[in-house]
Amino acid sequence: MTRKEVVQQCRDLVDLLPGEALAEARKKHPDVGGFGVFPVYAPVEVIHAAGLMPVGLFGAGDKIELSHAESRFQSFICSIAKSTLELFLRDDMKDFEGVVFSSICDVARNLSSLVTRNAPDLYIEYLHMPQNMYSGETLNYARAEFERFRTKLSQRVGRPITDEAICESLVLYNEVRALVRRLYSHRKLHPTSIAAADVYAVVQAGTRMMPEDYAPMLRDLCDEVEATEVKPRDGVRIVLEGAFCEQPPIGLIDVIEAGGCIVQDDDLMIGWRLFDHDVESNGDPLAALSQAYVSSSVYTSVRHDVDKPRADGLVVRMKQSGAEAVLFAPAKFCEPALLDYVLFRQKLEEDDVPHLKIEYEEKMWTFEATRTEIETFAESMLFD
Amino acid sequence: MRTTVSNDKDYRGNVHELSRNIMTDWMGQLKDATQNPVPSAYLMISGNCVEILRCFDILPVFPEINALQLAIRKNSLPYIIKSEEIGYASDNCAYVKADIGFTMCGGVGKEGTIPKPSIIVCNFVGCNVYIKWFEHCAQMMDVPMIMLDIPFLREDAPSKADIAYVVCQLRELITRCEELTGKKFDIDRLREILRYSARAEDGWSRAKELCKNRPTPYDAYFDSINMMGPINALRGTKEAADFFDATVKEYEKMVADGIGVLDDERFRVVFEGPPPYPYYRNFRNLFEAWGAVSVQSTYSTVGGTWEFGFRHDADHPLETIAEQMIVHNLCNRSMLERYKQIRTYVEDWSADALVIHSIKSCRLFSAGQGDMREYFTKELGIPTLMVESDLEDPRYYAEAQMKNRIDAFFESLQYKRLRQGEEAART
Numbered sequence: 082m083t084r085k086e087v088v089q090q091c092r093d094l095v096d097l098l099p100g101e102a103l104a105e106a107r108k109k110h111p112d113v114g115g116f117g118v119f120p121v122y123a124p125v126e127v128i129h130a131a132g133l134m135p136v137g138l139f140g141a142g143d144k145i146e147l148s149h150a151e152s153r154f155q156s157f158i159c160s161i162a163k164s165t166l167e168l169f170l171r172d173d174m175k176d177f178e179g180v181v182f183s184s185i186c187d188v189a190r191n192l193s194s195l196v197t198r199n200a201p202d203l204y205i206e207y208l209h210m211p212q213n214m215y216s217g218e219t220l221n222y223a224r225a226e227f228e229r230f231r232t233k234l235s236q237r238v239g240r241p242i243t244d245e246a247i248c249e250s251l252v253l254y255n256e257v258r259a260l261v262r263r264l265y266s267h268r269k270l271h272p273t274s275i276a277a278a279d280v281y282a283v284v285q286a287g288t289r290m291m292p293e294d295y296a297p298m299l300r301d302l303c304d305e306v307e308a309t310e311v312k313p314r315d316g317v318r319i320v321l322e323g324a325f326c327e328q329p330p331i332g333l334i335d336v337i338e339a340g341g342c343i344v345q346d347d348d349l350m351i352g353w354r355l356f357d358h359d360v361e362s363n364g365d366p367l368a369a370l371s372q373a374y375v376s377s378s379v380y381t382s383v384r385h386d387v388d389k390p391r392a393d394g395l396v397v398r399m400k401q402s403g404a405e406a407v408l409f410a411p412a413k414f415c416e417p418a419l420l421d422y423v424l425f426r427q428k429l430e431e432d433d434v435p436h437l438k439i440e441y442e443e444k445m446w447t448f449e450a451t452r453t454e455i456e457t458f459a460e461s462m463l464f465d
Numbered sequence: 466m467r468t469t470v471s472n473d474k475d476y477r478g479n480v481h482e483l484s485r486n487i488m489t490d491w492m493g494q495l496k497d498a499t500q501n502p503v504p505s506a507y508l509m510i511s512g513n514c515v516e517i518l519r520c521f522d523i524l525p526v527f528p529e530i531n532a533l534q535l536a537i538r539k540n541s542l543p544y545i546i547k548s549e550e551i552g553y554a555s556d557n558c559a560y561v562k563a564d565i566g567f568t569m570c571g572g573v574g575k576e577g578t579i580p581k582p583s584i585i586v587c588n589f590v591g592c593n594v595y596i597k598w599f600e601h602c603a604q605m606m607d608v609p610m611i612m613l614d615i616p617f618l619r620e621d622a623p624s625k626a627d628i629a630y631v632v633c634q635l636r637e638l639i640t641r642c643e644e645l646t647g648k649k650f651d652i653d654r655l656r657e658i659l660r661y662s663a664r665a666e667d668g669w670s671r672a673k674e675l676c677k678n679r680p681t682p683y684d685a686y687f688d689s690i691n692m693m694g695p696i697n698a699l700r701g702t703k704e705a706a707d708f709f710d711a712t713v714k715e716y717e718k719m720v721a722d723g724i725g726v727l728d729d730e731r732f733r734v735v736f737e738g739p740p741p742y743p744y745y746r747n748f749r750n751l752f753e754a755w756g757a758v759s760v761q762s763t764y765s766t767v768g769g770t771w772e773f774g775f776r777h778d779a780d781h782p783l784e785t786i787a788e789q790m791i792v793h794n795l796c797n798r799s800m801l802e803r804y805k806q807i808r809t810y811v812e813d814w815s816a817d818a819l820v821i822h823s824i825k826s827c828r829l830f831s832a833g834q835g836d837m838r839e840y841f842t843k844e845l846g847i848p849t850l851m852v853e854s855d856l857e858d859p860r861y862y863a864e865a866q867m868k869n870r871i872d873a874f875f876e877s878l879q880y881k882r883l884r885q886g887e888e889a890a891r892t
Contacts, residue, residue: 153835155853157556157825162832184617186593187829194800195836207799211630212589212596213614218626218633222616225626385589385596387612390604416828419554420561420597424604426552 084305087298088279091286095331098144099136100173102289106134110291114238117180118288119165119189120326121352121383123208124370126254127231129292130246131238133178137288137353139328140164143444145171153195159414160442161327162192169200178237179204181230184212185326185383186417204237206230212385214375223371231367247366253292255359260299261287262354264306269345269402271311272318277344278334285328288353314343317435317459320404321347322395322425325381327412329441336448337408341459346402351381382417391421392428399434406462408455409438435462480683480712484691487704498524498580504646507582507602511767511796512590512615514786516662516701516777517635520655521642526582527698528598532560535567536742536857544570545858559826559857561598568605583645585610586638591617591796592829611641615790618798623791631787656779658701659786663776666769668709669696673772675716676760677814679733680725682716685814686736686759687749688726697768731756732878735810737803737837738822738830739764743859751868752820755875759820761810763803764830766795770806800833804840811847818848818878824856848881850874 082090094102103115116128117138125135140161150167168174180203182193190207197205208226211219235242261284268275283302287295321337325348337344356377361369378384380394399407407429411418422438429436437458439451498505505524508515515525535541544566545559551569553562573579585608587599596612603610613634616627639650669692676685683689692712699705719725734752736759741748752758769775775793778785791797795806807819819841823831834851841847852870855861 153839154833155823155825155831155835158828158832184593187591187827188832190591190593190617191800191828191832195833198801198804198836198840207617207619209616209619211614213612213634216614216630216634216637218630222626222630225624226616229620229624383593385600385612385614387610390600414556416557416594417597419557420594420601422554423552424601427604 082298082301084302084309087302088282090298091279091282092331094286094289095282096144097289098141098173099138099168099289100176103134103136103176106289106291106294109294110134113291115177116234117174117177119180119182119192120161120350121183121185121381122210122355122374122378123181123183123352124227124230124367125353126247126250126366126370127227127234127242128181129250129253131234131242132240133238134291135288136177137285137350138165138168138180139285139288139350140443141168142328142330143446145173157414158188159327159412160444161412162188164443166192166195166199169196169203174200174203177203179206179234181206181208183208183210186415188416189326204233206233210384211375214386215388219375220368220371223374224365224367227367227370244366248362250292251360251362251366251369253296255362256296257287257292257299258354258356259359260296260303262357263303264299265346265354267303267307272343272345273314274309274311275306276335277321277338277347278331280344281331281334281349284350284354288350315463316341316343317406317462318343318345318402318404319406319408320345320395320399320402321349321408321410323382323409323411323415323418323422324349324441325351325383325418326415327443329410329412330443330445332448333410333441333445333451336452337455340452340455341463342406342408342455345404346398348381351379355379355381382421390424392424395425396428396432406435406437406458408458409436411438411440413440413442478683479715480688480691483708483711484694487699487708488694490704491699492578494524495526495580496578499575499577502580504583505580507585507599507608509588509590509592509595509599510697511588511592512790512794513588513697513768514586514613514635514638514790515698516655516658516786517638517642518586519658519701520651521646521648523583523642523646524580525698526579528564528602529560530694530698531567531572531579532563532857533742535563536859537745539743539859541743541857542859556825558594558598559855561594561601563857564598565601565605568602573606581606582608584608584641586613587611588613588615588790590615590790590794591798592827594829611638613638613790615797618792618802623788627791628784628787631790632783635783635786652782655782659777659779659782661703661706662701663779664706665696665700665709666771666776668706668713669769669771670774671713672709672716673761675713675720678720679815680723680727680730681733681758681760682719682724683726684749684759685765686740686762687745689762689765693765693768696771725758727753727756727758729756730758732818732875733758733760733814733816734818734820735760735807735814735816736762736764736820736822737807738834739824739827739856740822741824741854741862742856744854744862744864747864748862748867751871755871755879757875760814760816763795763806763810766806769794796829800837804837807837807841808845818850818874821849821851823851823853825853825861826855826857848874848878
């Protein structure tokens with residue numbers, strides 16, 4: 082596929098609701114079931130090995146009206162929680178076998194309870210991912226948690242989920258993650274080779290396709306992007322930080338670049354590209370996934386690592402990507418991102434790194450005020 | 466109909482005095498430790514393992530209690546604003562902001578009232594904000610942080626792997642405590658401490674049980690604060706165990722004499738959610754004006770759900786601590802488990818209604834309480850009132866609006882009762 086075709090297909094796909102994306106996949110895989118993956122991370126290989134398509138469940142953006150969920154969640158709760166619940170209350174998720182949530186924040190945990198009560202026919206799982214990376218039992222615990230998920234998912238679909246099947250899925254997702262790393266690596270060197278909004282759409286589309294279909298498409302894209310002659314342009318080279326759960330509207334990403342910033346790296350959909358190298362696909366796959374989560378995860382706001390403070394991770398991300406500033410983009414009411422902002426900001430001010438904070442909501446549709454802020458920020462740096 | 470209560474209403478009684486005395490002693494120890502340092506540790510309230518610290522004579526320090534006291538003394542707002550100046554959002558937990566602001570202003574350390582801790586023990590039991598809060602404290606004060614990751618209760622019972630993970634971390638904590646204090650772990654001492662814990666837990670349960678009586682001897686929401694300090698912060702001490710013996714004696718006598726906390730108990734309610742500490746008395750008065758008293762509350766069980774039978778078991782010290790941390794406290798249980806807990810309270814404590822106090826700061830409590838209201842009102846037919854403010858930030862408390870909602874709710878309950886009485890008289 083050409084780059085243009087890939088990007089267009091991905092943009093079309095991310096414009097669909099999760100159920101519609103599943104229906105799209107079923108055109109090619111008529112028997113495949115769907116399984117929602119709420120941010121940030123879940124072992125998608127286990128889901129795929131069960132014969133299901135893992136579908137990133139990033140709320141519903143501005144695509145639906147909130148008719149019921151507003152009365153279940155208060156005004157100070159993030160949009161993604163409300164629109165995700167609304168999808169279940171509207172019965173939009175009826176073709177899914179279930180959804181997996183994890184211990185990212187208090188809202189996500191309560192959301193999993195509400196979905197359990199309001200969608201009694203679905204299998205709703207809540208994974209408690211380890212927060213102590215250095216205990217003598219951490220790996221055993223993590224493996225047991227993945228095993229628990231495998232067992233219950235297997236009961237739900239009525240067939241075994243074998244180690245062999247998970248290893249095969251690991252190979253596929255390793256390939257996908259490696260291609261995404263390749264795309265990101267190229268962008269760090271040649272950030273103007275592809276629009277940030279295109280990268281965003283392409284990576285998000287990967288959460289809505291079977292990995293076997295997605296990988297060839299992504300490879301085609303990488304090949305063409307790498308072969309593209311790059312025309313540098315002026316702009317403030319930034320890392321986008323804080324958008325690891327609720328995803329911004331694609332228009333916001335456009336505005337960031339139009340406002341004079343060049344995105345060198347970001348944490349968008351970070352859970353789907355969490356590992357900095359391939360996961361071992363020979364042997365015990367659940368042990369390998371546990372090891373990867375504990376030892377090979379990039380930093381995120383939802384994973385504590387007592388020896389690796391996130392602020393240090395941000396500085397490394399900046400240096401490795403060649404960024405000169407940070408654009409914080411927490412979703413409105415996102416407690417983990419808003420709390421992390423304090424320590425990030427402190428660290429950047431110690432290091433004299435310029436930064437700007439813009440809050441967004443998934444359903445945001447006018448960007449003029451944000452654009453003005455970004456332009457002012459960029460101009461203050463470019464003409465300093 | 467009287468719908469106001471005098472602001473000088475005195476809710477204090479013997480239990481309040483006893484609680485104040487032992488908590489003041491503990492706070493005196495904290496203050497002393499600012500000048501004469503002793504090993505001390507930050508710890509969170511919910512599902513805590515204070516017994517292990519006590520075993521090494523490590524002074525436990527609870528930033529949540531600090532935040533609570535700032536709020537109830539109406540001192541929280543300047544500290545919240547101080548934190549917002551360095552980047553905390555208006556949407557962040559105000560407990561965190563008040564405590565951090567207080568620390569920034571010198572409240573912790575030699576010039577303050579709270580000692581700088583030797584270690585920070587992050588008992589991550591349910592509340593994700595705990596992790597961030599303690600990361601910030603560790604960073605600000607340059608104090609080592611120990612993570613105790615407690616798996617959320619996501620099945621009916623914890624798995625063997627859950628227990629093994631927590632017990633292993635407790636052993637690792639013990640090693641760190643040995644290193645910090647130079648003292649060897651003494652399991653017999655831990656057993657003795659756990660026996661004091663169990664005695665206090667017996668008293669807690671018995672006191673809660675007494676609220677099944679009509680009239681209830683104390684308000685299980687507003688007055689439970691007198692028991693929450695001793696059970697959560699001082700658990701494992703003889704003083705706390707003695708306190709609960711005395712508390713039970715006091716409340717049993719009130720029950721025997723037919724004395725209630727209110728002169729005229731007209732409505733029995735269950736409270737869900739933390740109280741608005743900056744306006745504690747005002748808020749309470751809005752309910753008392755209607756003769757409404759709380760017979761049970763979820764907030765009082767953040768540290769432990771002792772009234773459902775769990776007791777620390779001195780014969781299995783680490784396993785029992787692990788079990789309490791995972792299973793037997795509100796924070797580490799799901800919303801749906803909380804629905805069950807409230808339903809039991811309403812039925813077994815003979816409540817007329819549920820009152821949900823939804824607070825912005827604590828999403829663990831509040832996120833999704835609209836669904837809770839839906840469930841109790843529509844599926845169980847239990848009258849439910851939901852009001853919003855905050856437990857720490859006074860800016861979110863609107864007294865007039867709050868009063869209107871509460872008055873309207875009890876007026877309708879009263880009307881319903883009158884109608885039912887008339888109908889009963891007709892038939």
